[in-house]
Amino acid sequence: MDKQQILWEISEAVTNFDPAKAAELCATAIEMGVPPYEIIVNGMARGMDVVSGRYESGDYFLSELVMAGETMKAALEVVEPHLMEKGAKLRGTVVIGTVQGDLHDIGKHIFGNLLRGAGFRVVDLGYDVSPAAFADAVEKTKPNILGMSALITTTMTSMADTVAELKKRGLMAGVKVIIGGAAVDAAYAASIGADAAARDAVEGVTICKEWTK
Numbered sequence: 001m002d003k004q005q006i007l008w009e010i011s012e013a014v015t016n017f018d019p020a021k022a023a024e025l026c027a028t029a030i031e032m033g034v035p036p037y038e039i040i041v042n043g044m045a046r047g048m049d050v051v052s053g054r055y056e057s058g059d060y061f062l063s064e065l066v067m068a069g070e071t072m073k074a075a076l077e078v079v080e081p082h083l084m085e086k087g088a089k090l091r092g093t094v095v096i097g098t099v100q101g102d103l104h105d106i107g108k109h110i111f112g113n114l115l116r117g118a119g120f121r122v123v124d125l126g127y128d129v130s131p132a133a134f135a136d137a138v139e140k141t142k143p144n145i146l147g148m149s150a151l152i153t154t155t156m157t158s159m160a161d162t163v164a165e166l167k168k169r170g171l172m173a174g175v176k177v178i179i180g181g182a183a184v185d186a187a188y189a190a191s192i193g194a195d196a197a198a199r200d201a202v203e204g205v206t207i208c209k210e211w212t213k
């Protein structure tokens with residue numbers, strides 16, 4: 001089996017909601033030397049997009065989104081231990097979380113693990129994190145960077161509220177803010193006063209490295 005074939009099969013295992021098969025194929029891909037991040041983005045995440053399209057067209061319902069999420073998590077467990085970069089130096093602290101009202105945490109989880117792999121200390125606040133909780137964590141841990149994730153268009157506004165809360169408490173000067181997740185883009189980041197938006201977790205880590213050079 002070649003690389004393209006196994007990535008396609010991993011995506012199929014996600015679309016077929018088969019966690020055991022997805023995990024087994026991921027282990028094989030790792031053995032074959034396929035880079036872990038490619039397994040996530042060109043394998044699993046492609047499968048998630050297929051499921052998403054079927055959900056949008058009304059062929060799938062919430063239960064299918066749940067099953068796809070569970071399958072992706074099982075596959076991630078196999079791949080994540082391999083995300084560590086060789087010889088990474090300690091770069092600083094990043095507080096991360098998914099915004100209030102939003103339960104989507106798979107992408108944020110990947111971002112966090114890539115950050116750890118690159119040598120950052122990560123404080124993960126989980127999901128459904130209120131602006132006050134983000135600001136409390138920034139006050140307490142004094143991170144170099146705050147990373148927020150939002151996947152739903154109705155929850156992304158909570159990012160603006162969080163930036164406003166940081167400004168109100170005088171915390172914006174000491175921290176860079178990066179946002180990510182399917183709902184957001186660079187224009188939105190600029191409009192709310194965040195420092196950057198990332199298309200994906202790898203770009204996000206590259207930006208964080210740049211900020212902590």
Ligand code: B12
Nearest residue numbers: 052069103104105106107147149152153180181200201204
């Ligand atoms: C799995 C899933 C779920 C699971 C989530 C499980 C979990 N624990 O996360 C469950 C079933 C809970 C769910 C629920 C719902 N979902 Co949903 N879900 C999805 C789905 C299919 C995949 C999301 C995912 O994990 N993708 C894979 C990861 C790896 O990708 P990612 O999150 O984009 O993250 C990458 C980057 O964006 C980046 N990244 C992410 N965060 C951050 C943060 C920073 C700082 C950085 C730098 C980078 C970064 O890194 C990742 C890797 O590169 C998406 C469709 C899609 N294609 O996105 C819909 C989707 C997001 N869901 C949607 C909806 C509507 C819902 C519900 C409202 C459904 C309902 N009727 O109840 C609920 C909302 C619940 C809530 N309050 O949050 C819609 C949102 C539509 C919109 N325009 O707002 C989508 C787009 C589906 C659709 N096409 O309609 N969902």
